[in-house]
Amino acid sequence: MSESNYTEGQVLFEEDNHKVIWLGWEKDEGSGAVQTNQYLIIHGSKGILLDPGGVHLFPRVVAVISRYIDLDNIETILFSHQDPDVSSGIALWLGITNAAIHISELWMRFVPHFGLVDFSRLSSIPDSGGTVSTSTGAALNMLPAHYLHSPGNFSFYDPVSGILFSSDIGGAVFPKDTHYLFVDDFKTHLPIIEGFHQRLMTSGKVCKDWVERMRKNRISMIAPQHGAIFKDKAVDEFLDWLSNLQCGSDILSNFT
């Protein structure tokens, strides 16, 4: 990947009037903040923004989005869960767009702690999930991913592109100065996802349940909020691995 892609993002899928864009990375890692991925879905003239992140990413994410769509045309912002790297920019995003923000009903009364929040622009996602649509006709599925790691967590599936936006699931923590956008070889990638999942995901039972439900969809890519995107055979290799993982409360004595 060229240096410019780092900060300018990359189109992951494009067909007819439907486009999925990965919004790039911070060039400067000096802040010490964990690296995150943001994604934008555009259908016709309207957009859905996923997990746009906190204050310190805001200028870059705004700049990259603006290359693809007018900010006024973002109708929906999806927060997979309540962590600061996902949602702490909420007041900024409410200010700069007219979008409605969707987040688990569990966190509706927690996000106002970030500061001034207009409740009329928040929409709660019920535990069982649902669908969110653009006014131009695209429909995204909001699929329960609770306890992975957040108790109120969602993955988002785009049936047009087949991309599963998996939130923390599938996340990697890159070593300093190492980044790649796609997983080329699952075995080589494994060392930087293994510890992350063992520590953050709450149990193997919950992982297996998520894998079984996700596999009901045709998945072309798994796009996590941290690390690299799984595509081609890495999709199934990751799902097979996750389905058999022992983690969290399974190995509790490792962490106390």
Next chain:
Amino acid sequence: MSESNYTEGQVLFEEDNHKVIWLGWEKDEGSGAVQTNQYLIIHGSKGILLDPGGVHLFPRVVAVISRYIDLDNIETILFSHQDPDVSSGIALWLGITNAAIHISELWMRFVPHFGLVDFSRLSSIPDSGGTVSTSTGAALNMLPAHYLHSPGNFSFYDPVSGILFSSDIGGAVFPKDTHYLFVDDFKTHLPIIEGFHQRLMTSGKVCKDWVERMRKNRISMIAPQHGAIFKDKAVDEFLDWLSNLQCGSDILSNFT
């Protein structure tokens, strides 16, 4: 409890040079934010502040603290976990105090997403916990409470007062316009803690493990981050109940 206590806080324990203070509640619930408790421990002239909360509580918490101690004498701020209602005021607290902030090593790279954070003032708590002391000689135990609900979560125990600051564990969500500081009758209190624990806590196994480890201490009160404080026989009644709870991944199909 008198109306003034709501906003002015209340001393929970006082003996010799050691004092534990509950820092009050918001008078105005209009923000829609979930109610939270903040606590302050003063030993001699120095203080430790626990889970001070987000932006919207900041003026009240600062005002109440200032009734008891000079802000410059707060040496340590403890964050039990990464949720916005605990930690989103981090930049404000770093600005107004000279304190070091302690948080799970798991969240060290997540909190910078709140905004500008000086890493030299952050201290990571290892998974196994440890002790944090004031320069005046008080030592607080940091006890692992992982997956309850956060994967990187701590309870804090003060051996002088016997108070266990339990983070979300023991939390209640009060119905609108109902508040009480102490649990008088556990059975009456149960309906407003039951759903909270079933949904937020990740499994009965993890709850039982936490209870067993906490019971190694002499507990005079359990002071959670939400809801009311358990004391007298309500302490054991709560621990017995929690030890046998089925929750989270035990009853996963309830939530998908």
